[in-house]
Amino acid sequence: MNLNELTIKVASEKLKDNKISSVELTEACFTQIEKNDKDINAFISTLKDEAMEMAKASDVRRAKGESLSQIDGVPIAVKDNMCMTGTKTTAASKILENFTAPYDATVIIKLKNAGAVIIGKTNLDEFAMGSSTENSYFGVTKNPSDLSRVAGGSSGGSAAAVASDMCIAALGSDTGGSIRQPASFCGVVGFKPTYGTVSRYGLLAMASSLDQIGPFTKTAEDAEILFDIIKGYDEKDSTSVDTSKTSTLKPKTLNLIKIGVPKEYFAEGLDPEVKKVIEAKIDELKEMGAQIKEISLANSKYALACYYVLMPVEVASNLGRYDGIKYGFSADGENLLDVYKNSRSDGFGAEVKRRIILGTYTSSSGYIDQYYNKAQKVRSLIEDDFKKAFEEVDFILGPVVPTTAFKIGEKSKDPLSMYLSDIYTIAVNLAGLPAASVPAGNIDGLPVGLHIIGPQLSDLNLLNLAKICESQKGDEDGIQGA
Amino acid sequence: MITKKDVDHVAELARLKLTDAETEEFTQELGGILGYIDEMDQADTADMEIVSQITGLSNVTRVDEVKNKSDRENLLANAPAQKNGAILVKKVFE
Numbered sequence: 369m370n371l372n373e374l375t376i377k378v379a380s381e382k383l384k385d386n387k388i389s390s391v392e393l394t395e396a397c398f399t400q401i402e403k404n405d406k407d408i409n410a411f412i413s414t415l416k417d418e419a420m421e422m423a424k425a426s427d428v429r430r431a432k433g434e435s436l437s438q439i440d441g442v443p444i445a446v447k448d449n450m451c452m453t454g455t456k457t458t459a460a461s462k463i464l465e466n467f468t469a470p471y472d473a474t475v476i477i478k479l480k481n482a483g484a485v486i487i488g489k490t491n492l493d494e495f496a497m498g499s500s501t502e503n504s505y506f507g508v509t510k511n512p513s514d515l516s517r518v519a520g521g522s523s524g525g526s527a528a529a530v531a532s533d534m535c536i537a538a539l540g541s542d543t544g545g546s547i548r549q550p551a552s553f554c555g556v557v558g559f560k561p562t563y564g565t566v567s568r569y570g571l572l573a574m575a576s577s578l579d580q581i582g583p584f585t586k587t588a589e590d591a592e593i594l595f596d597i598i599k600g601y602d603e604k605d606s607t608s609v610d611t612s613k614t615s616t617l618k619p620k621t622l623n624l625i626k627i628g629v630p631k632e633y634f635a636e637g638l639d640p641e642v643k644k645v646i647e648a649k650i651d652e653l654k655e656m657g658a659q660i661k662e663i664s665l666a667n668s669k670y671a672l673a674c675y676y677v678l679m680p681v682e683v684a685s686n687l688g689r690y691d692g693i694k695y696g697f698s699a700d701g702e703n704l705l706d707v708y709k710n711s712r713s714d715g716f717g718a719e720v721k722r723r724i725i726l727g728t729y730t731s732s733s734g735y736i737d738q739y740y741n742k743a744q745k746v747r748s749l750i751e752d753d754f755k756k757a758f759e760e761v762d763f764i765l766g767p768v769v770p771t772t773a774f775k776i777g778e779k780s781k782d783p784l785s786m787y788l789s790d791i792y793t794i795a796v797n798l799a800g801l802p803a804a805s806v807p808a809g810n811i812d813g814l815p816v817g818l819h820i821i822g823p824q825l826s827d828l829n830l831l832n833l834a835k836i837c838e839s840q841k842g843d844e845d846g847i848q849g850a
Numbered sequence: 851m852i853t854k855k856d857v858d859h860v861a862e863l864a865r866l867k868l869t870d871a872e873t874e875e876f877t878q879e880l881g882g883i884l885g886y887i888d889e890m891d892q893a894d895t896a897d898m899e900i901v902s903q904i905t906g907l908s909n910v911t912r913v914d915e916v917k918n919k920s921d922r923e924n925l926l927a928n929a930p931a932q933k934n935g936a937i938l939v940k941k942v943f944e
Binding site: 467468470471563564577603606607609667669670672673674676677684688691692693694695696698701703704705707708709710712713716718721722724725726728729730732739741742743744745746747748749751783784787798799800824 | 863864866876882884888898925927937939941942
């Protein structure tokens with residue numbers, strides 16, 4: 369096995385036993401990037417010089433017995449919507465194409481303090497708006513399983529980088545499914561933690577009440593390791609919560625775990641082959657002793673509509689700061705108003721503009737009650753559905769996406785059909801719950817992910833269940849569609 | 851339903867300048883999206899309160915003291931235009 373194909377767990381053990389060095393491990397990742405990224409386009413920028421310095425420093429520390437953490441010396445990629453001092457942080461947008469971040473996001477500080485080797489910034493849909501990475505100013509990221517298909521979005525770059533072993537693990541962000549959907553499409557583990565457990569300080573805000581940073585890894589165990597590094601209360605994020613509570617739930621053995629399967633997630637719209645893969649996984653768990661129960665999340669049908677009111681309103685507010693004045697792309701104009709309009713119109717892509725207009729409209733006087741206030745009430749209904757469900761079951765399982773990865777260009781002409789690919793992931797963000805996508809099988813070589821949802825702060829128990837559920841790489845004959 | 855006039859008005863509020871083609875395109879697309887959003891009208895929210903966030907946190911404050919000593923030069927490095935240590939902008943008042 370090549371070094372870049374290792375997991376965090378195995379790489380860290382080999383580093384500890386001096387079987388490999390961080391320099392060798394990092395070089396292996398860059399060799400893979402140089403070989404494949406021209407075809408996949410997972411990275412917006414790579415940081416080879418800086419990364420090799422970090423790798424050397426890691427090896428020196430290790431030789432002195434001063435390793436900082438389990439991920440000291442491990443190459444990690446970061447979605448390019450997280451600020452890292454001295455690096456271009458673009459949000460895959462023309463408006464930040466030449467923006468050099470003057471500070472580190474809290475998660476970056478945590479990675480650096482843990483000794484991780486940050487190898488580059490990965491591609492995304494512009495400002496994290498999209499489900500395919502086709503909205504990137506820097507071109508689409510291709511799915512490593514099939515280069516004619518999307519890697520998913522908005523964290524397509526991070527998912528593809530991990531799936532194609534260009535890094536050992538990566539960070540992404542998830543507002544409506546942007547970690548879990550690309551994880552499903554690319555066949556890797558993608559975890560969205562409980563809202564508030566990972567600091568959003570330094571994450572270029574999209575929808576502040578929904579955004580959350582999380583790991584992309586090759587195994588659920590690796591996701592647990594990386595989550596442990598990045599989580600924690602941060603006084604710089606006023607929505608940050610005390611994460612010590614994530615450790616207090618006692619883990620149950622599988623035969624004591626009750627799994628809920630929502631009937632609404634297995635209805636019309638779900639590809640029958642994907643349904644087979646997911647049902648086979650659930651049957652597997654049943655055979656291992658878990659109790660499976662059909663449940664109902666009655667307000668699921670409103671989740672997408674609710675999200676597409678709330679999120680654009682927050683987007684319209686958050687993107688008001690990009691005005692061509694303090695930083696970013698600036699276009700000239702006759703007066704101040706023209707500078708704002710020219711900078712923003714020239715700097716933002718179509719999907720970003722679409723969502724800003726939608727959000728401005730639905731929060732404007734005369735419409736705010738019909739749309740925004742209504743959506744905020746519907747959000748409560750959706751949260752309640754989950755609260756009631758979690759009184760009966762411990763976790764909820766289902767598909768992540770209705771289909772496998774679609775072809776590049778297939779959905780880009782119809783925004784609504786693109787939005788519908790988030791139909792199962794979105795309710796989770798509205799309710800602030802933790803959720804993961806783990807590899808569950810393949811259909812004609814295209815990966816399928818299993819969605820695991822837990823109650824707030826059940827992150828560690830959820831990851832324990834994920835370890836049981838995940839299909840191993842090379843286990844393709846385990847569960848397959850026809 | 852949303853009209854071209856609505857889109858133009860809202861674009862102005864959002865400080866966006868749209869071409870005629872963009873206005874036309876967005877009016878159609880947003881019409882479709884809003885049609886889908888209208889399904890929410892069927893949700894029974896009569897007894898529900900407006901909720902802005904799900905953490906249950908409120909009044910998160912900190913002591914008003916400077917902690918980050920950011921250096922001006924670093925922060926101004928990204929400014930499109932500067933003068934005498936300040937960001938240079940077009941005049942705000944006539």
